[in-house]
Amino acid sequence: xxxxxxxxxxxxxxxxxxxxxxxxxxxxxxxxxxxxxxxxxxxxxxxxxxxxxxxxxxxxxxxxxxxxxxxxxxxxxxxxxxxxxxxxxxxxxxxxxxxxxxxxxxxxxxxxxxxxxxxxxxxxxxxxxxxxxxxxxxxxxxxxxxxxxxxxxxxxxxxxxxxxxxxxxxxxxxxxxxxxxxxxxxxxxxxxxxxxxxxxxxxxxxxxxxxxxxxxxxxxxxxxxxxxxxxxxxxxxxxxxxxxxxxxxxxxxxxxxxxxxxxxxxxxxxxxxxxxxxxxxxxxxxxxxxxxxxxxxxxxxxxxxxxxxxxxxxxxxxxxxxxxxxxxxxxxxxxxxxxxxxxxxxxxxxxxxxxxxxxxxxxxxxxxxxxxxxxxxxxxxxxxxxxxxxxxxxxxxxxxxxxxxxxxxxxxxxxxxxxxxxxxxxxxxxxxxxxxxxxxxxxxxxxxxxxxxxxxxx
Amino acid sequence: xxxxxxxxxxxxxxxxxxxxxxxxxxxxxxxxxxxxxxxxxxxxxxxxxxxxxxxxxxxxxxxxxxxxxxxxxxxxxxxxxxxxxxxxxxxxxxxxxxxxxxxxxxxxxxxxxxxxxxxxxxxxxxxxxxxxxxxxxxxxxxxxxxxxxxxxxxxxxxxxxxxxxxxxxxxxxxxxxxxxxxxxxxxxxxxxxxxxxxxxxxxxxxxxxxxxxxxxxxxxxxxxxxxxxxxxxxxxxxxxxxxxxxxxxxxxxxxxxxxxxxxxxxxxxxxxxxxxxxxxxxxxxxxxxxxxxxxxxxxxxxxxxxxxxxxxxxxxxxxxxxxxxxxxxxxxxxxxxxxxxxxxxxxxxxxxxxxxxxxxxx
Numbered sequence: 001x002x003x004x005x006x007x008x009x010x011x012x013x014x015x016x017x018x019x020x021x022x023x024x025x026x027x028x029x030x031x032x033x034x035x036x037x038x039x040x041x042x043x044x045x046x047x048x049x050x051x052x053x054x055x056x057x058x059x060x061x062x063x064x065x066x067x068x069x070x071x072x073x074x075x076x077x078x079x080x081x082x083x084x085x086x087x088x089x090x091x092x093x094x095x096x097x098x099x100x101x102x103x104x105x106x107x108x109x110x111x112x113x114x115x116x117x118x119x120x121x122x123x124x125x126x127x128x129x130x131x132x133x134x135x136x137x138x139x140x141x142x143x144x145x146x147x148x149x150x151x152x153x154x155x156x157x158x159x160x161x162x163x164x165x166x167x168x169x170x171x172x173x174x175x176x177x178x179x180x181x182x183x184x185x186x187x188x189x190x191x192x193x194x195x196x197x198x199x200x201x202x203x204x205x206x207x208x209x210x211x212x213x214x215x216x217x218x219x220x221x222x223x224x225x226x227x228x229x230x231x232x233x234x235x236x237x238x239x240x241x242x243x244x245x246x247x248x249x250x251x252x253x254x255x256x257x258x259x260x261x262x263x264x265x266x267x268x269x270x271x272x273x274x275x276x277x278x279x280x281x282x283x284x285x286x287x288x289x290x291x292x293x294x295x296x297x298x299x300x301x302x303x304x305x306x307x308x309x310x311x312x313x314x315x316x317x318x319x320x321x322x323x324x325x326x327x328x329x330x331x332x333x334x335x336x337x338x339x340x341x342x343x344x345x346x347x348x349x350x351x352x353x354x355x356x357x358x359x360x361x362x363x364x365x366x367x368x369x370x371x372x373x374x375x376x377x378x379x380x381x382x383x384x385x386x387x388x389x390x391x392x393x394x395x396x397x398x399x400x401x402x403x404x405x406x407x408x409x410x411x412x413x414x415x416x417x418x419x420x421x422x423x424x425x426x427x428x429x430x431x432x433x434x435x436x437x438x439x440x441x442x443x444x445x446x447x448x449x450x451x452x453x454x455x456x457x458x
Numbered sequence: 459x460x461x462x463x464x465x466x467x468x469x470x471x472x473x474x475x476x477x478x479x480x481x482x483x484x485x486x487x488x489x490x491x492x493x494x495x496x497x498x499x500x501x502x503x504x505x506x507x508x509x510x511x512x513x514x515x516x517x518x519x520x521x522x523x524x525x526x527x528x529x530x531x532x533x534x535x536x537x538x539x540x541x542x543x544x545x546x547x548x549x550x551x552x553x554x555x556x557x558x559x560x561x562x563x564x565x566x567x568x569x570x571x572x573x574x575x576x577x578x579x580x581x582x583x584x585x586x587x588x589x590x591x592x593x594x595x596x597x598x599x600x601x602x603x604x605x606x607x608x609x610x611x612x613x614x615x616x617x618x619x620x621x622x623x624x625x626x627x628x629x630x631x632x633x634x635x636x637x638x639x640x641x642x643x644x645x646x647x648x649x650x651x652x653x654x655x656x657x658x659x660x661x662x663x664x665x666x667x668x669x670x671x672x673x674x675x676x677x678x679x680x681x682x683x684x685x686x687x688x689x690x691x692x693x694x695x696x697x698x699x700x701x702x703x704x705x706x707x708x709x710x711x712x713x714x715x716x717x718x719x720x721x722x723x724x725x726x727x728x729x730x731x732x733x734x735x736x737x738x739x740x741x742x743x744x745x746x747x748x749x750x751x752x753x754x755x756x757x758x759x760x761x762x763x764x765x766x767x768x769x770x771x772x773x774x775x776x777x778x779x780x781x782x783x784x785x786x787x788x789x790x791x792x793x794x795x796x797x798x799x800x801x802x803x804x805x806x807x808x809x810x811x812x813x814x815x816x817x818x819x820x
Contacts, residue, residue, distance in 0.1 A: 013584070016577075017577065017580075017581060020573055020574065020577035021570060021573050021577065023572040023573060024569065024570040024571060024572045024573045026572075027571070027572050028569075028571075126701075126702055126703075128567055128568060128704070131712055132709070132712055132713050133712075133713060133715055179713075181695065181713060182622075184698070185695055185696075185698045188698055408624075408626075411624065411626035411627070411629070412626060414494075414626060414629040414630055415626065415629045415630075417629070417630040418630055418631065418632050419630050419632045419633065419634065419635045419636075420493060420494065420630055420633060420634050420635075421634070421635065422630065423630055
């Protein structure tokens, strides 16, 4: 009798626990989940509502029978006052539970970011499903358009593309890997500024990736591709019509001829690439407190990356000191970590930065008259002058124009204070606006170059 | 007759209790309280912890093979033994309830969002009860198996996060001020929570004369774990993530990506932590039962397993509000730790030592 009672209790306990845990198991079953790979958040004009766009993984593309052709992502949009509310509505709309654990990108439109996004970023950071390594993108167009155009025929799996695109920062410095966790920390920190990846549509993005099946948007207001503050949208009609006639074999992005003397200082809002992709990620978006205040061009982003020690090597093109019509390509690398010293004895902080770089000229110079060491000296001088000018321009832009310490110099300044209250009394957040910068480079940056002499030509 | 425990098993058990506390609460609390000075405070706490452990072990050497209950009986008879015993039972049941609640909350948040917390607490309680039925052999052997993995995990977490570190988070070096960091900060010595159990081990040891060695090894390992844990959180995000419902160490694991192949280290970490926390629950329950057995002269403590667990289950279930949980974690458990780990044992050891020294020998 005792044994029967014991087994009865055991079986009843198992049944109770099976019942209790089945709801969690059922809701988290892989068959009952829809995986979101990117989120886009826009503000509806003249309304308190948000337009939250969900980009889903097309699971059909992972099946054995899937063709090698790229499958279009599934994009749905919900209008709701908050992100949690949009998630709830989307759960009801699609009939499956959303799962954000594979979300790779969170895109906010520039217009929305200008109004402050701390509440939204805070919710997303504390969401158990979203990983702190998810990339944050601020788009100069509607976030929904950015997501629609973020496809590449060079990468069949979109999730993989989202995973690897920020790694180009390590060898170009034209963008930076900004994970959600770091972005949130910087948004909360009143002394520093935050940055995020800047996403843009390319010149003729309207003609790219137009796929009615993927446009399940429920909001016509935000689904129309439009670039805010952008005037040159689809201006090249000849190019567009030509592209329509071409097949999809044109997959490699071509750099468009730019008429400006120094194309590295281009404004990232004016896209300079064209190809099969309608969107690009170059430059950075700058925040003061939790509001978007402006953007950084690619060369400014390179300055940011170098100061953060995030770029391994990069290529610069400067005007030749021997002939203004010529350009010299220089591959620059980091020899050792930069040294930053901050003088806080004066009213405004004085930030002294010393770089230790190494470089080689990668194109063959046609120079017959100047000796090798003189050529090297002149090139070093030209490079240093160029870099000093760019760095100073970048640093003063972050302080004077944006008043946003995006390179977190305040953390170095904190070394000179004993307690947090001493540092608070110094009032770094306001004093950074008046900060002075001194940038220095090591004596010989360029160590290698090849000179073609007259006799070398056959 | 229960099997006697080896030094390795005892050190691992003590470490397990400290790891459970550091991972769940104390590392986060330390960083929240002393901010950028937390690494310096951790070092100071470590030195103090090693020193106090050494002193206490030296004092207990006068009573080789006797646990704190035996010594209190020697000092004040059965009455003192019963009072001290019940005090420790209440303290350990509170710790058991806190561990149950914190582990269940984390499991619900991560894996079982639609399951009521009552079932998760019940599941952990039943699992603890079943293991306790198997006796000390299974508990201490399982702990010895898990702790090396958990210990290695903190080094891997630290190494994995190195690329995301910002060393400057440790400045200003004195954080919120000298008093706040070093006087008030010293109350965070409760990161040595394993120490509370050390003086119940001598009667169960194969070599009770090596209690000082065990104590010192435990203290040093505890310090290393604490410093790595605090450094990982401090260098990664300081106190930004302290408002999260999840332990900060778990959040730090979510930052780790070894290329694109190994990206979800948190799942492995949670698996290890759940195994470790069940071990910690069992060690705690084992000592509750041993104390009750000792003070009530019961021959078998097994009938007390489920009443004890039911009490802890009730308390864990009652900790519904975050404010109550915060009060227990931040204030009450700190005070109880200092009382039951330092004040009570020190008074008993010194009293018993003096009694032994000045005892009239005809």
